[in-house]
Amino acid sequence: MGATCKPAGRSALRPVTVPPYLGIVNTISQRLASGVYEAGDRLPSEAEFCEEFGVSRMTLRKALTILTDQGLISAKKGKGTFARPFDLGDSVFSLKQAVGRLFDGRVEVQLLSASTIGASRWIANKLDIDQGDKVVYIRQLVVHEDSPAIYHRDYVRYDPRRPLVELLLRSTSLYGLLQTSQGESLPHAQITLRACALGATAARILQRPSRAPALCIEHLFLDADHHPLAWGRFLLRSDMFALRTSLGPVQKDSIGDSTRLQTRTTRPLRCISEV
Amino acid sequence: MGATCKPAGRSALRPVTVPPYLGIVNTISQRLASGVYEAGDRLPSEAEFCEEFGVSRMTLRKALTILTDQGLISAKKGKGTFARPFDLGDSVFSLKQAVGRLFDGRVEVQLLSASTIGASRWIANKLDIDQGDKVVYIRQLVVHEDSPAIYHRDYVRYDPRRPLVELLLRSTSLYGLLQTSQGESLPHAQITLRACALGATAARILQRPSRAPALCIEHLFLDADHHPLAWGRFLLRSDMFALRTSLGPVQKDSIGDSTRLQTRTTRPLRCISEV
DNA sequence: TAGTGGTCTAGACCACTCC
């Protein structure tokens, strides 16, 4: 036996050289997927794994750490390592995954309106300011393949040092919509995802029936001092967006195909070599 | 200077002994939160950090790995480590977090019905069986504080080896509802979360207006051979459930309070010492 | 070429569990 997914030396043109710890991750992951280790089973001890794979303990532990982060195994001090029975509650949904597919198609971000207004009681409460205080109100629409897909409203505390122009610039691309600009200090954000029914205006803008369901993503940005900076809401058409994830070991077709490393989203999870 | 969050020796009754790598995580995390390192900034090199904190490189790297998993920093080979500007797309939502609060209150799982039926075309397609084949059809209702909260329908491929009784047993507790039983081989599941409008029946059961919005969680369980085992749908009342998460460094009140270690859900994320 | 992060090793001590 011995190690299964060895780097294959440095053959061929590309020295693909899967690091040993990744090979171990894949090997154990496949054993979990194929039932060699079943949920609740005790896995071989670290010492045994070290011997089997011919690596040092730290390397072996790096692999186990990844599997732990993926929710596939769990370890108990003094007892052993176990194949972890997963539950539905382990599901973890990534927003990027849901919106990411937009980037594949033709996407346009329209600025519907931008103005400074007096804060309503609701907004004043959200931004921790006084009713009537100046806020920048921005409405955007993300159009995907000629279909309106996302309607976004954003209320930003008026800050003379941050001119309206800058906010508008951020509005002109999906990049600006979803990514904070470099060097800007937005140390914290709170995000809430829920289901909601479209109001009359939003329904018209998204070309959906009134009261149609939508995914609602609220976001509240805070500065380093815990003061609210901006509050807003994305409305995602329910017929265009869903968040998908999977539980359990990754089903892999080819072992050697590790140019794309796992980007799973189980519970504990971790992204191996993203970018 | 030197290390900031030292274990405080082994004073007092409890030798709290925060491992050095966790102290480093907290220290750097706070620097990110307070703006010492701003988004895009290059952080000190690993060698410099090692000297500052007085630890070996592997220990320092363990801390950096955690921060990387949390999405707070990113490293580029040959260039350095950088404070990572986060985007909304980094948001990651945990189902357990959303449903978890149920366990705080009084919860009851009602079995509305359980029977074997012939698969409809829709279900046959989902379960990869022939139309009319036997499936077990189960309907459950989760009641929280006397209010219906979750309506669940489940279609399970009929398996003589897995009697109906066992399925019913799993239905009598929220544990059974959300957690797979020990030793059972359900190596893989696909989960989809979307917004939907309640149909007439579901609306009545959940005591909501017809067409009211709801979070819909579809789950498809597969066995080791990629064969569908069960397909079902949870409908969560939109007025009772929302998925929340946060981006950016954790705001911590007390440094020493590490009995509860971070259980954040940023993007890459990882659960440190859960359970 | 020097500095950076990515990986690996062969030890070590500890706390915990079980016998």
Add this chain to the structure above:
DNA sequence: GAGTGGTCTAGACCACTAA
């Protein structure tokens, strides 16, 4: 006491980046 996982060390080599 033996076995387990959790942590740590002081080196090492590599690939990448930049001057």
